[in-house]
Structure formats: C-alpha cells, structure tokens
Amino acid sequence: SQKIEQNSEALNIQEGKTATLTCNYTNYSPAYLQWYRQDPGRGPVFLLLIRENEKEKRKERLKVTFDTTLKRSLFHITASQPADSATYLCALDMSDGQNFVFGPGTRLSVLP
Amino acid sequence: NAGVTQTPKFQVLKTGQSMTLQCAQDMNHEYMSWYRQDPGMGLRLIHYSVGAGITDQGEVPNGYNVSRSTTEDFPLRLLSAAPSQTSVYFCASRHALANTDTQYFGPGTRLTVL
Numbered sequence: 323s324q325k326i327e328q329n330s331e332a333l334n335i336q337e338g339k340t341a342t343l344t345c346n347y348t349n350y351s352p353a354y355l356q357w358y359r360q361d362p363g364r365g366p367v368f369l370l371l372i373r374e375n376e377k378e379k380r381k382e383r384l385k386v387t388f389d390t391t392l393k394r395s396l397f398h399i400t401a402s403q404p405a406d407s408a409t410y411l412c413a414l415d416m417s418d419g420q421n422f423v424f425g426p427g428t429r430l431s432v433l434p
Numbered sequence: 435n436a437g438v439t440q441t442p443k444f445q446v447l448k449t450g451q452s453m454t455l456q457c458a459q460d461m462n463h464e465y466m467s468w469y470r471q472d473p474g475m476g477l478r479l480i481h482y483s484v485g486a487g488i489t490d491q492g493e494v495p496n497g498y499n500v501s502r503s504t505t506e507d508f509p510l511r512l513l514s515a516a517p518s519q520t521s522v523y524f525c526a527s528r529h530a531l532a533n534t535d536t537q538y539f540g541p542g543t544r545l546t547v548l
Contacts, residue, residue, distance in 0.1 A: 326476065331474075356537070363541075363542075364541060364542070365438075365524050365526075365539030365540050365541050365542050366477070366524070366539045367539070368536040368537055368538070371536075411476065411477070413476075413477075420465075420482070420484065421467070421479055421482060421492065422479070422537070423476070423479075423493075424469075424476030424477040424478075425476050426474055426475055426476045427476065
C-alpha cells in the first residue's frame with residue numbers, strides 16, 4: 323500500500339519568508355496529488371491539485387511541484403503571514419483512482 | 435449552500451453502545467466518504483459511496499456500517515463502540531471525477547468511547 327511521509331511534524335518560520343513543505347511517497351506514482359489546509363477543530367480545506375504530467379502549479383502565494391522521479395511533492399508559501407499558520411496535508415490518489423491516501427500533515431507556524 | 439454538514443459535533447459513548455453519525459451535503463455530489471483522523475496519522479478512509487445505493491469499504495471499515503439511500507445523506511453507524519474508535523470523524527463529498535474536482539469536508543465529529 324502507499325505510504326506517505328511529510329517532512330516534519332512541525333515547522334516554524336519567520337513572517338515574510340517562504341515556507342517549504344515536503345510530501346514523499348514510497349510506492350506507485352499517483353496520477354495526481356492534492357494539498358489541503360486544516361485549522362484546529364475544523365475539516366480540511368482543498369488548496370491545490372497537481373497532475374503527474376504537470377511539474378508545477380501556482381495559486382496566488384502558493385506553489386506546488388511534483389517530481390515523479392524523486393517521488394516527492396513540494397508545497398511553497400511565499401511571503402508567509404501568521405494567518406498561514408495551520409496544518410497542511412498532502413493526499414495522493416489511490417490505485418483504484420477513486421480514493422485518496424493522506425499524509426500525517428505538517429503543522430506550520432508563521433511567527434510575527 | 436450549506437456544503438457538508440455533520441452532526442453531532444461531539445459525542446461520548448460507553449463501550450458497547452451504538453450510534454449513528456450523520457452527514458449531509460447539498461451540492462448534488464455523487465461521491466461521499468467517511469474518514470477518521472487520529473493524532474500523528476493521516477486521514478484514513480472508512481467507507482465510501484459513488485452514488486445512491488452503492489457503498490464500498492475503505493482502509494479501516496471494521497466496526498462501521500454505512501448506507502446511501504439518497505444522494506444527500508451518508509450516515510455512519512457504529513455497531514458496538516470500542517475505545518479504539520475514539521477519534522475525529524470527517525465526512526467528505528465531491529463530484530465523480532476525482533482528478534478534476536475539489537473534495538469538500540465537513541466540520542467533523544469528535545467521538546470519545548469510554
């Protein structure tokens with residue numbers, strides 16, 4: 323079965339810097355990969371989807387890359403703000419193409 | 435649109451009790467699913483449904499039942515609660531094309547089994 327690792331349980335950065343979060347997977351390469359944001363006590367909120375034939379996707383201050391050779395996705399938040407503090411989850415489509423397997427998440431804290 | 439709604443928000447059960455977690459969506463999504471989230475672990479899929487009358491098992495289905503009699507509702511039943519089922523439960527929905535559409539999550543139900 324697919325195993326997903328996210329670089330660290332927690333990441334602290336200074337306001338204004340770029341936050342970089344990593345999602346590594348071990349088995350088959352998914353057809354697509356998603357990133358979600360989750361605030362305490364709330365459900366995950368979808369941010370970005372990237373397909374296996376896309377190297378990079380951007381949305382405002384967010385950028386996602388997808389390297390199927392390294393089996394890794396990077397999630398960047400540029401010009402980070404304290405409001406970006408949350409847990410970020412990556413999710414990969416499972417081999418059935420219908421469901422997702424989620425990583426454990428990285429808790430990002432942006433310090434003022 | 436209310437999106438995905440879940441009730442109750444919190445629940446405490448004793449071992450052996452049964453209960454139903456409710457989930458509803460008003461976006462006419464074909465696909466609905468139930469996840470549980472435990473500390474240090476990702477969301478794990480319990481059951482899912484690709485449409486009314488169709489359900490299937492996910493990664494951790496034991497101890498849970500589901501049914502899908504309408505497009506809007508997808509209740510999750512705990513048959514005989516166990517302490518190992520203490521978790522936060524999330525319901526999610528999306529359109530059928532998983533690779534093109536957002537998955538929407540409800541606010542979650544925090545369940546404690548004593």
